[in-house]
Amino acid sequence: ANATRDRLRIAIQKSGRLADPARSLLAACGLSWRESRDKLFCYGESLPVDLLLVRDDDIPGLIADGVCDYGIVGRNELDEQANARLEIGLSPAYREVRPLGFGGCRLMLAIPETWEWEGAQQLQGLRIATSYPAILRQWLSARGVEASVVELSGSVEIAPKLDTADLICDLVSSGATLKANQLKPVETLLDSEAVLAGPVRGFNDARADLSAMLLRRMDGVLKLKDSKLLMFRAAPDTVPALTRLLADAEPLVQLPGEHAEGISLQTMCHTAISWQQLEELERAGARGLMVLSVERSLA
Ligand code: ATP
Numbered sequence: 001a002n003a004t005r006d007r008l009r010i011a012i013q014k015s016g017r018l019a020d021p022a023r024s025l026l027a028a029c030g031l032s033w034r035e036s037r038d039k040l041f042c043y044g045e046s047l048p049v050d051l052l053l054v055r056d057d058d059i060p061g062l063i064a065d066g067v068c069d070y071g072i073v074g075r076n077e078l079d080e081q082a083n084a085r086l087e088i089g090l091s092p093a094y095r096e097v098r099p100l101g102f103g104g105c106r107l108m109l110a111i112p113e114t115w116e117w118e119g120a121q122q123l124q125g126l127r128i129a130t131s132y133p134a135i136l137r138q139w140l141s142a143r144g145v146e147a148s149v150v151e152l153s154g155s156v157e158i159a160p161k162l163d164t165a166d167l168i169c170d171l172v173s174s175g176a177t178l179k180a181n182q183l184k185p186v187e188t189l190l191d192s193e194a195v196l197a198g199p200v201r202g203f204n205d206a207r208a209d210l211s212a213m214l215l216r217r218m219d220g221v222l223k224l225k226d227s228k229l230l231m232f233r234a235a236p237d238t239v240p241a242l243t244r245l246l247a248d249a250e251p252l253v254q255l256p257g258e259h260a261e262g263i264s265l266q267t268m269c270h271t272a273i274s275w276q277q278l279e280e281l282e283r284a285g286a287r288g289l290m291v292l293s294v295e296r297s298l299a
């Protein structure tokens, strides 16, 4: 299956939560595509890296079968299919290469609001609806609990109301869907986010260099996610106070040149900067504050 190829093929979600952020991330890595009319296959223009646009469920299998080299998919989907493969004696045949910092959510057990949560033992003999049966079975068996797993492909949260299950195990981000269905989350089975999934073994053809370059560029983009370059002028005697306010940032760097308002300073902040922080800096003596986006860097 893992035939020699001189182009890299990446599977991403065609539409859905991960589709746009996945494309943006790859575009930020310098990739561009000529889109075919049906848009299932996008031919790489700037580099020999092509995209396959698919349902997220198909991504682990495409990598396992060697049809695609990489994929951008939720850890929940990747782990579910790895567990399902293990149940029938197959190795995963892919691995998580990088967490990508978007698509964050948790796979959680949720029970009716009126119940008291007393721990996993309470689940003995109950029916649990989920789209993640393999992860759930693994979690239950690790705790010695025998419950019946009701596999549903969607609308899991209405199962208790329909009496097809007693409780559910589903993805949660804000928790609003659970609340709307009179359910409350009680246990986390998996912390998930979008990940770059790739093959277990490396490449021995042109894909090896392409793959190394892609990962290096991706690291350069991911490292600076949320990073900002902060520039301002200040009188030298205000620098100690400003430095205290910027404790989370990199050390202040003085730029050459003198201004009526003092010296020019800059620093990199790797966490989000709020308006309130900017106003505090201004009160402490910073002038001409500018917050600049930083897109990428090399190690
Ligand atoms: P597809 O048509 O590709 O099969 P889907 O309906 O399975 O799409 P989406 O709903 O687009 O998938 O979700 C894709 C991924 O987004 C999930 O697998 C999960 O990793 C992540 N995600 C983040 N927050 C949530 C959430 N609140 N509910 C569901 N998925 C979420």
Ligand code: MG
Residues within 6 Å of the ligand: 055, 056, 057
């Ligand atoms: Mg899906």
